Amino acid sequence: MSDPFTFATAGSIRFGRGVAAAAVPDIAALGARVLVVTGANPARAAWLAQALQGQGCHITPCAIPSEPDMAMIEAGVALARGARVQVVVAIGGGAAIDAGKALAAMVPATRPLLDHLEVVGRGLPLDHPPLPYVAIPTTAGTGAEVTRNAVIAVPDRHRKVSLRDARMLPHMAVVDPALTDYCPRAITLASGLDAITQVIEPFVCTRANPLTDALCRAAIPVGLGALHRLMRGEDAAARDAMAWVSLCGGLALANAGLGVIHGLAGPLGGLSGAAHGALCGAMLPAGLAMNAASSTGPVSARFDEIADWIAGALGGAPEQAFETLNRWSRDQGLAGLDGLGVSDTAREAAAQAAATSSSMKANPVALSLDDIHALLHRAR
Numbered sequence: 001m002s003d004p005f006t007f008a009t010a011g012s013i014r015f016g017r018g019v020a021a022a023a024v025p026d027i028a029a030l031g032a033r034v035l036v037v038t039g040a041n042p043a044r045a046a047w048l049a050q051a052l053q054g055q056g057c058h059i060t061p062c063a064i065p066s067e068p069d070m071a072m073i074e075a076g077v078a079l080a081r082g083a084r085v086q087v088v089v090a091i092g093g094g095a096a097i098d099a100g101k102a103l104a105a106m107v108p109a110t111r112p113l114l115d116h117l118e119v120v121g122r123g124l125p126l127d128h129p130p131l132p133y134v135a136i137p138t139t140a141g142t143g144a145e146v147t148r149n150a151v152i153a154v155p156d157r158h159r160k161v162s163l164r165d166a167r168m169l170p171h172m173a174v175v176d177p178a179l180t181d182y183c184p185r186a187i188t189l190a191s192g193l194d195a196i197t198q199v200i201e202p203f204v205c206t207r208a209n210p211l212t213d214a215l216c217r218a219a220i221p222v223g224l225g226a227l228h229r230l231m232r233g234e235d236a237a238a239r240d241a242m243a244w245v246s247l248c249g250g251l252a253l254a255n256a257g258l259g260v261i262h263g264l265a266g267p268l269g270g271l272s273g274a275a276h277g278a279l280c281g282a283m284l285p286a287g288l289a290m291n292a293a294s295s296t297g298p299v300s301a302r303f304d305e306i307a308d309w310i311a312g313a314l315g316g317a318p319e320q321a322f323e324t325l326n327r328w329s330r331d332q333g334l335a336g337l338d339g340l341g342v343s344d345t346a347r348e349a350a351a352q353a354a355a356t357s358s359s360m361k362a363n364p365v366a367l368s369l370d371d372i373h374a375l376l377h378r379a380r
Contacts, residue, residue, distance in 0.1 A: 003122070003209075003282075003348075005209035005210075005211070005255070006170060006255070007209075007211050007255045008148070008166065008254070008255065008263070009146050009169060009173075009251055009254065009255075010047070010135070010145065010146045010169050010170040010172060010173040011169070011170070011171045011172060012171075012172050012173070013146065013172075013173045013175065013247070014172065014173070014174045014175065014176075015175045015176075015243070015244070015247065016175075016176065017176060017177055017178045017240070018176065018178065019174055019176045020038050020048070020091075020136055020174050020176035020178075020179060021047075021051065021173070021176075022054060023134070023136075023172065024048070024051045024052060024054075025055060026053065027087070027089055027134050027172070028055035028056065029056050030056050030086070030087040030132045030134070030171065031085070031086025031087035031131075031313065032036075032056060032085060032086065032130065033057070033058050033060070033084055033085045033086045033087070034052055034056060034057045034058070034059055034060070034085060034086070034087050034088075034089055034290055035060050035062055035080045035083065035085040035087070035088045035089070035103065036048060036049050036052070036059055036060070036061050036062065036089050036090075036091070037062045037063075037064060037076070037089065037090035037096050037098055037099055037100035037103060037325075038062070038063050038064065038090070038091055038092050038200045039063070039064060039065075039092030039093055039095060039096045039138075040063065040064070040066065041067045041168075042061060042063045042136075044091075044092070045091040045092070047093060047245050048089070048091055048136070048283045049061065049217075049334045050090075052329060057227065057281075058064070058083075058097070060079065060080065060083040060085055060175040062076050062079055062080070062099075062103070062350065063094055063323075064076075064092070064096050064099040066095065067094075067095045067098075067151075067153055067160070067269070067275075067276070068095055068098055068099040068150070068151075068152050068153065069152060069153035069154065069155055069251075070113060070114070070152060070153070070154055070155075070171035071093040072099065073099065073102050073103060073106060073113055073152060074113060076099065076103045077106045077107055080103055080107045081107055083102065084196065085107065086132070087131055087132045087133070087134070088100050088103050088104040088131050088132070088133045088134070089133075089134045090134070090135055090136065091134065091136040091137075091138060091179075091209060092136075092137070092138050092139075092148070093137070093138060093141070093142070093187075093191070094122075094137075094139065094140040094141055094142030094191075094277075094304065095197055097135045097137055097142065097144040097145055098142075098144050098148070098150040098151050098152070100133060100135060101133060101135070101149075101150040101163075101168055101170065102150035102152060102163050104130040104133035104140075104161060104168070105126055105130040105133045105150070105165060105167075105168050106163075107131055107177070108128040108129065108130065108131060109126055109127060109128055109268075110127055110128065111124065111127055113152075114264055115155070116163050116165075117152065117161050117162070117163055118162045118164060119159060119161040119162075120154050120157050120159055120161050120359070121161075121306050123164075124234070125165055125166045126167060126168075130165075130167055130168055131172040131232055132190065133168075133170045133171050133172075134170060134172045134173075134174060135170045135172070135173050135174070135181075136174045136175075136179070136320065137174070137175060137179070137181070137243075137246070138179040138180060139180060139187060139188075139246075140177070140180050140183075140188075140191055140192060140193045140195055140243045140245065140246040140272075141185055141190070141191025141192065141194040141195050141245060141246055141277050142191070142194060142195075142198075142246070142249075142250065142252020142277075143195065143198055143234050143246050143248070143249040143251070143253065143275075144171070144176075144250060144252075145170060145173035145175060145247070145250060145255045146169070146247065146250040146251050146254060147169070147250050147253065148164060148165065148166050148167075148168045148169045148254060149162040149163060149164035149165075149168065150162065150163045150164075151266070151276075152216060153270055154270070157270075158271050158349070159266075159267060159270040159271075159353070160266050160269045160276075161180055161266075161268070161270075161272040162165075162358075171252075172347075173247075175243055175244075175246075175247050177236075177239045177240040177242075177243035178239075180242070180243055181234070181236065181239055182234060182240050182282065182307055182308070185231070185333070187199050187277075188227075188230050188231075188242075189227070189231065189329070189332050189333065189334055190275055190277035190278040190280075190281055190334065191246075191277045191279070192223070192226075192227040192230065192277075193227070193277060193278075193280060193281030193284060193329065193334070194219065194222040194247075194249075194277035194281065195223055195242060195245050195246040195277065196223045196224060196227065196245065196284070197249075197250055197261055197280040197281070197284050198246075198249030198250070198253050198258070198261070198262075198280075198305060199215070199216045199219040199223060199245060199251065199252055199344070200216070200220060200284070200288070201250045201253070201256060201257070201259040201261060201262060201353040201359075201362075202216055202249075202252035202253050202255075202256040202258065202362045203216035203217065203220065203252070203302060203306070204259065204291065204295075204299055204302050204303065205256055205257040205258060205360050205362035205364060206257070206308075206361075206363070206364060207255075207256045207258050207361065207362050208256050209255070209256060210303070211255070212251070212252040212255055213255040215252050216248065216252050217305075218246070219220050219245045219249070219252075220306060220309050221309040221312060221313065222241050222244070222245055223241070223242060223245035224312075224313035224314065225241075225312075225313045226238040226239075226241035226242045226245065226308060227242065228313050228314060228328075231332045234254070255319050256362070257359070257362025258359040258362060259287070259291070259359060259360070259362060259363040259364065260290070260291065260354065260363045260367055260372065260375065261280055261283045261284055261285050261287040261359075262280065262359040263354040263357040263358075263359035263360035263363065264279075264283060264350050264351070264354045264372070264375075264376070265279040265280050265283065266353075266354075266357060266359070267349065267350040267354060267357070268337075268346060268347075268355035268358060271342075271343075271345075271346035271349055271350060272340065272341050272342045272343070272346050273341065274340040274341055274342060275340075277339055278334060278335065279337075279340065279342075280336055281329055281334050281380045282334060282335065282336050282340060282379050283337070283375065283376075284325065284329075285322045285323065285325045285326035285329070286326070286372070286375045286376075286378040286379040286380075287375060287379075288306065288322045288325075289304065289322045289323075289378070290367065290375045290378075291303065291363065291364050291365055291367075292307075293323070293366055294365040294367075294371075299364050299365075304318070305320035306319075306321070307319070307322065309323075310324060310325050311324065313335070314328050318350075336379060336380050337376065337379050337380050338380045347373070347376045348373075350376070351369060351372040351373055351376060354372060355369055355372065373380060
């Protein structure tokens with residue numbers, strides 16, 4: 001069969017149109033004082049606050065206007081402690097979901113945030129269990145509703161790093177595809193390519209297992225086809241499919257691993273301020289080509305499968321599939337690294353950082369620093 005493996009995820013996963021509203025009574029049962037974490041537009045989550053208030057909850061709002069950094073998390077912790085919150089609910093894109101996860105973890109903690117951050121801090125485990133946490137994504141991309149880490153920017157170090165603990169898996173993940181309807185086209189594209197990257201990298205990584213394989217093998221062709229349809233126009237069935245693919249990506253990456261694309265996207269995001277999903281999308285074709293060229297045996301066969309799926313969704317010959325994906329993404333409006341504001345200096349620093357990143361440890365082949373530079377050049 002395979003080597004032994006462990007599979008961990010959120011306490012419960014609720015998926016389907018209408019599940020967000022239906023979950024409100026169960027969220028309210030977790031605690032009466034609720035921190036509701038939102039993205040830059042809190043009005044989109046007003047219905048949730050009103051519904052929870054209707055269940056007798058006291059709501060403390062916390063808006064996260066951009067990808068979370070240390071200052072935002074520290075301010076949110078102070079706000080939550082002052083309100084004596086008992087449960088954290090985040091509704092929004094990946095930034096809001098990660099921020100909520102970090103806040104639920106840090107409100108009960110006695111150590112400062114930096115003590116628990118990887119790379120720039122001490123990477124210590126949490127000294128207290130997190131508050132109950134409910135994640136409700138409104139974009140189909142990061143899969144953060146079923147992962148055990150939160151990505152936090154550290155501006156003075158020009159890095160994005162993880163706060164990570166097995167206990168940070170949400171108490172409840174509520175994936176309602178209706179909340180992603182009419183998401184702006186550019187966000188749909190970037191987040192969708194992130195979701196596709198997050199079912200491709202675990203599929204070819206060194207820690208893949210039969211359960212993550214089953215998720216990824218089913219999700220990759222579905223995601224490619226659904227994103228292709230969404231670039232042509234609004235499509236409820238394609239929204240449902242992308243929400244499912246994003247969920248599969250979160251489940252897979254949390255239990256297998258990622259690779260060079262995410263190994264680079266983390267430091268590049270911190271150095272350039274570019275959106276994570278756009279960075280992943282810009283590097284995906286080059287990363288696929290680089291890894292496929294050096295892969296042999298069963299792993300090489302997996303890249304052949306991916307090429308077939310790309311050709312099936314986007315057209316063209318499988319032999320040119322990775323370049324087809326690159327041209328298609330650019331034609332839909334996705335910028336390359338230059339257009340995303342990634343400088344030569346940032347590329348050099350990211351290459352150095354990626355060589356020792358946690359994501360790179362699971363990459364299917366060993367890449368040299370020259371290989372990484374070549375990938376970054378190709379993704380410009």
